[in-house]
Amino acid sequence: MPMQRSKCSSLLRHPLSKNKTILGGLALERKLLGPIRKYADIVIDTSGMKSNEFRTKLLEVMGMSSDKTSVILSSFGFKYGIPQDSDYVLDVRFLPNPNYIEDLHALSGKDYEVQKYLSGFENLDTFIEKAEHLLDFVSSVYSSTGKKQLHIAVGCTGGRHRSVAVSEMLAVHLKKRGNNVVLDHRDIDKGNLL
Secondary structure (H helix, E strand, C coil): HHHHHHHHHHHHHCCCCCCCCCCHHHHHHHHHHHHHHHCCCCCCCCCCCCCCHHHHHHHHCCCCCCCEEEEEEEEEEEHHCCCCCCCEEEEEECCCCCHHHCCCCCCCCCCCCHHHHCCHHHHHHHHHHHHHHHHHHHHHHHCCCCEEEEEEEECCCCCCCCCHHHHHHHHHHHCCCCEEEEEEECCCCCCCCC
16 A cells, blocks of 8 residues: 555656655756746746646647647658657558659659649549548547647658648648648658759
8 A cells, every 4th residue: 555655646746856845846947947948938837727727828828729729740751650649640652652753753742743743643632532521520529628739640651742742732621621730741851862
């Protein structure tokens, strides 16, 4: 029984309160962050705030609505690994790879020419339509449960052409639906040796 109590009490301790009280840990934290605080644009006093109140305040000062879930769309290359913090992974390696087209190799999925090339394949339209339905549903469900961030990772082999183009296309749809969308093309510049 004493083992359970000590485990529980250690979970409630401040990370910097080793050999100190919780207040001692907080004081050390303030001291360590002091030099950084003077450069802060925004300081939020979280004293007495509950976690949901802090989330609402943070979104408010960042100019983001707490009504809608923020959707992070990140493109990546499977050969560099799946983003570990993703909630859903979409695989677009079924599309022809522009990397092997001489005129498209040096471009990325952000370029019109690559998007036009990929749009010529019927399967892309079907995939985009189905992905939009999934993302509309999932973002509304996440929002209703209080989760305010949804990370969708879109992958192809190298993360430069297909995954980037599809992420860009999905972002347009999600923005039209009123979602806060963040695009991150993690691997767009990897392996582009010209």
